[in-house]
Ligand SMILES: O=P(O)(O)OC[C@H]1O[C@](O)(CO)[C@@H](O)[C@@H]1O
């Protein structure tokens with residue numbers, strides 16, 4: 001336990017200082033592997049940089065690699081975390097965050113890779129990769145993770161086609177079906193979207209993790225691995241927003257996706273968003289992505305646009321039809337893509353209202369927020385060592401701009417909102433249940449239910 005900035009007593013942050021913990025193994029093994037792959041990717045693209053920028057491209061490649069090798073060395077030898085020097089728009093807030101961390105260890109310990117919160121140092125690594133590239137024009141805008149993200153999209157082609165074919169049949173029927181039937185489709189597509197999160201490239205340090213089989217066929221077998229299933233509450237939220245819209249009490253009916261990974265997962269997000277709009281459950285969808293390459297496979301604006309273009313260009317009738325529809329939604333403003341520097345900060349989400357009030361206010365307008373993936377879950381629950389039976393709303397520590405739901409497969413040792421005994425039973429059956437990506441949660445919280453009407 002530790003006291004936070006406001007003096008509240010909260011469990012301590014997960015950290016690599018606990019030798020043998022998942023955080024420790026990640027910082028010791030997985031992060032250096034990711035950095036080595038980044039270095040290798042830049043080196044492999046040397047000729048491309050030469051063709052595009054001549055000798056300057058080669059110099060930039062060398063300089064970037066030398067900064068990244070230095071970074072890897074700092075990490076592996078547990079050096080202090082350094083302030084950023086690139087002057088980018090978010091550099092000051094990163095540096096202030098470092099000072100905050102230094103303040104919290106009260107001068108007794110340095111803020112370093114193995115001693116500080118895992119969430120902080122892991123996010124910081126991706127920001128330093130950004131710095132190494134940024135300091136080396138002309139390759140400053142190069143996305144070192146692009147190859148992996150596009151590969152994972154192409155390796156999931158069969159599954160994407162199967163999903164688009166399924167959606168085609170659903171879409172034809174949504175106009176004149178019962179609410180029960182609509183709900184059944186919703187549940188299926190919500191679960192596809194949930195399991196899409198299995199396909200990230202960070203947990204596997206970049207090794208292929210794509211979806212190979214039909215995502216619809218596997219749902220039934222996967223159901224037992226959903227540890228918390230609040231999909232009823234998610235459905236009720238959507239239905240009551242629709243009713244308010246129909247009775248003229250609200251106008252838009254907005255669902256926001258806080259995106260996670262590109263590749264198959266993004267396609268599952270787009271399919272669910274398409275369903276919400278085409279069935280009238282939502283009038284508008286906002287997607288929130290990252291403003292620079294992040295955690296190997298996370299979606300940037302380029303990935304978002306590229307995925308829609310590729311889907312449109314596919315040599316498969318139902319897939320290309322979906323892509324065309326998605327492009328239409330974007331053109332008409334029914335769908336919109338947003339990024340905000342807060343999503344690539346190390347902050348827990350309970351900091352958002354104070355540290356990014358504009359983003360918090362923007363999310364308050366939504367009827368439902370869908371937070372995709374493991375890292376978003378870690379940030380929702382503050383990446384702290386909570387007891388498994390603590391309520392989700394306790395772990396959110398006041399964060400709740402609108403009703404929200406986390407769709408997450410478990411890849412880090414944090415999980416709240418379980419039944420008494422559920423965690424210990426899982427630990428005895430499957431010791432690595434929190435990190436193996438086999439289990440998932442659909443976990444909901446609504447600030448409205450706290451209000452005394
Ligand atoms: O893409 P996701 O689901 O957020 O997962 C990111 C992964 O990276 C990690 O931060 C580990 O490096 C885990 O929390 C998680 O396995």
Ligand SMILES: [Mn+2]
Nearest residue numbers: 200260261295
């Ligand atoms: Mn991710």
